[in-house]
Amino acid sequence: MFIGNSIKGVASCRRRCTATVLAIGAISLSSCQLFSTEVKNPNAVTEDAIATASAAATSLVTGLYGAVNAAGNQLVGTIGVASDELTWVGSREYWNLLDVGDVGDPLNEYTDGQFPYLAQARWLGNYVLPKLEDYDKANTLRNRADLAQAYFLTATIYTMIGESYEDFVISSDRIVNGAPVGDVNMRIMFDSAVTYLNKGLVVAQALNNTPLQARILGLRARTKFSRAVWTSLRAPRGFPSQPLINDVGANADATAALVAMGANSFRYRFEVVTQNNGGYFSTGGEMNSRLEIRAGSRYINTTSAGTRPLDGIVGIKLLDPVTGQADPVTAANIDECCRLASTTNVGWTATSAKEMQLILAEAALATNNTAEFTTRINAVRAVNSLPGWTGSPSANEMLIHERAVSLFLQGRRLNDHYRFQIRSDKWVSTRGLKPCFFPISYNERQQNPLAPQPASDRPAACQ
Secondary structure (H helix, E strand, O other), X not given: OHHHHHHHHHHHHHHHHHHHHHHHOOOOOOOOOOOOOOXXXXXXOOHHHHHOOHHHHHHHHHHHHHHHHHHHHHHHHHHHHHOOOEEEOOOOHHHHHHHOOOOOOOOOHHHHHHHHHHHHHHHHHHHHHHHHHHHHHOOOOOOHHHHHHHHHHHHHHHHHHHHHXXXXXXXXXXXXXXXXXXXXXXXXXXXXXXXXXXXXXXHHHHOOOHHHHHHHHHHHHHHHHHHHHHXXXXXXXXXXXXXXXXXXXXXXXXXXXXXXXXXXXXXXXXOOOHHHOOOOOOHHHHHHOOOOEEEOOOOEOEOOOOOOEOOHHHHEOOEOOOOOOEOHHHHHHHHHHOOHHHOOOOOEEEEEHHHHHHHHHHHHHHOOOHHHHHHHHHHHHHOOOOOOOOOOOOHHHHHHHHHHHHOXXXXXXXXXXXXXXXXXXXXXXXXXXXXXXXXXXXXXHHHOOXXXXXXXXXXXXXX
């Protein structure tokens, strides 16, 4: 739009100058240059304008949704390849390095490339929220559900960063470099997310908006659960002797979320469409267009080329531990994400009723409450019309299996590898020896002298 107005300005300038020349002869054109930029763009929207214009709220939240969606789309792919969910089959060597367990390399083009998108989504959340809060305080916010959704979206990116990164840079200044929070302080990602979700829940309850309450409570349960996992793996750093999580706050939120969700089939899913299928890469594009990665060998039987699953149920390798048949949950997962027919627009789930049941099942198992565990794990299985578990295989095996298939490509598997000490099939012997997560990227380190240096060094936990 600015270019169009510039052209009009130049044309107008040319006509005025020509008329003057014809009338009085040659004159200086110093005040009327051909490429004059002294034009106004009537369509320009300044940043100051949205400080008071509450009509911008929905657009701000829509932009935030797109940023979180793009970041999450990439993150579930890199976590997938670093775990056993996905595997490398193409030509890009950095997928291979993630596949064999080299999680902490800041030079990896995929984790390096995704970092700015996570940083952007995190920054945008903290940019949007104060504006919507100001509109709300001034009673000019047209739709208060926008505010609750903004709290939810900002909490989503904070939670995913906390689950997946060794350290991160948090700064609101667009000019002055910010320092990393420090690996021992990464719990603040979860604490910040909970704070946002607390505020969002108040708004959702005031609106009597059950769908908003369901996703907020579900994410808050996930966040509290993940904080407990983080503590078990990092304080001190290592594999916990007791990997099972029984967190009072997570349990309470999971119970409340299930009431709001209403059905065990509930999930809140970020839907990827062409307009927001961006980023350094698209996980769906890398799988179903470029054929660089595919579903992991634990889950599928492949074509002779090895680049995709066999068509239909024969393409499913993972067996249900109760029936001994091809696992129908995995079949549904693979249909949704990892076939050519899935297209490149592969969505990802932030919270679900299945996850709530799994949180409560794990808490029951941690306290040897077999009856409660059975009820919860069978509620998960019933969603896919699977027969109930009656004691075989072990409860621990059932929990691990149901988490693997019910949380597939949701960014949780790497943590489960570590806490249950289950090595990915592709990890080399020198990797996976202690919990290690993604580093602050090489690109950030080069531009930010406050970030870890030397820029190419892995975090201490990943060396």
